[in-house]
Amino acid sequence: MDLDTILHRVEASDIRIVSIVGSGISKASGMPTFRGKDGLWNNYRATDLATPYAFKNDPRLVWEWYRARMRILLDAKPNPAHNALTLLEKEKLSIGIITQNVDGLHEIAGSKEIVEMHGRIRYARCPSCNHYERWDSKEKAEKNSDLPYCPNCSNQIIRPDVVWFGEPLANERWNKAVEWTLNANIVLVIGTSGVVVPVSSLPVFAKERNAIVIEFNIEETPISSISDLSIFGPCEKTLPEFAEKIIKYSRGSND
């Protein structure tokens, strides 16, 4: 089915988009993906490092990994794919962005309605007191093997404010993501391999509610089989083209 046919399945004056986003959207901003060949950390797998066990077992290695990612992130800027989602929100066509990414680039792009399902790498927190601090600075990201202890209660090593594998997602984030997904009539699934639970189940909920599911990826994923349309190509190119098309379609209703 082509995009025009699909779009005509929703009222031009009643477009409610939710975007479910993964690391592929930030590739063009210089952020490596988790599972691609240029994966985040070639000699280790993210699932080996982004876990409470890895942090307990070797906090230095885990902090080395996060500092390395932060050094890349400090130079990263939103790309045309992030900006396309901000434009859809400005045009009042987007309910919100459900992102698995922890890089904060949607917020920097100017999007307001965002749920960061897996937390935020630009912040660190103490596991035992309520100390919370920004981590996205040159000095904090520089290569060093010191372990950052909590300046408040000092007996704990602070940790990135992210959700690790094996940790539950915050209820309020999950509830909001489900509410948005059930309220959408178009769900965009952008730059995600669709393997991480529970976010990967959201497109299935949408499909069950007869929402239109459109996938943006450079290759087939498990989401492709439930998508009404898979638009293959780099999303930094395909998403702005889609946004332009759907904005034109929505405006056609007011002409």
Ligand code: BV8
């Ligand atoms: C939970 C934060 C329960 C940290 C992340 C066995 C089977 C099934 C499930 C499990 C299992 N064992 C364990 C689980 C559950 C586990 C899970 O899903 N594991 C996976 C690996 C199977 N999930 C969890 O543990 C979650 N918690 O279930 O809790 C619970 C309940 C009560 C009590 C205790 C526990 C928590 C998951 C969160 C993990 N944290 N990140 C950090 O970032 O440091 S996940 C991490 O993966 C990132 O957030 C990342 O975004 C996310 C998903 O990956 P993708 O975004 O999809 O990235 P990926 O590289 O995979 O894909 C990129 C895609 O982009 C590719 O498709 C590529 O083709 C495409 N692409 C590339 N370039 C472009 C592009 N597309 C378009 N344009 C381009 N230019």
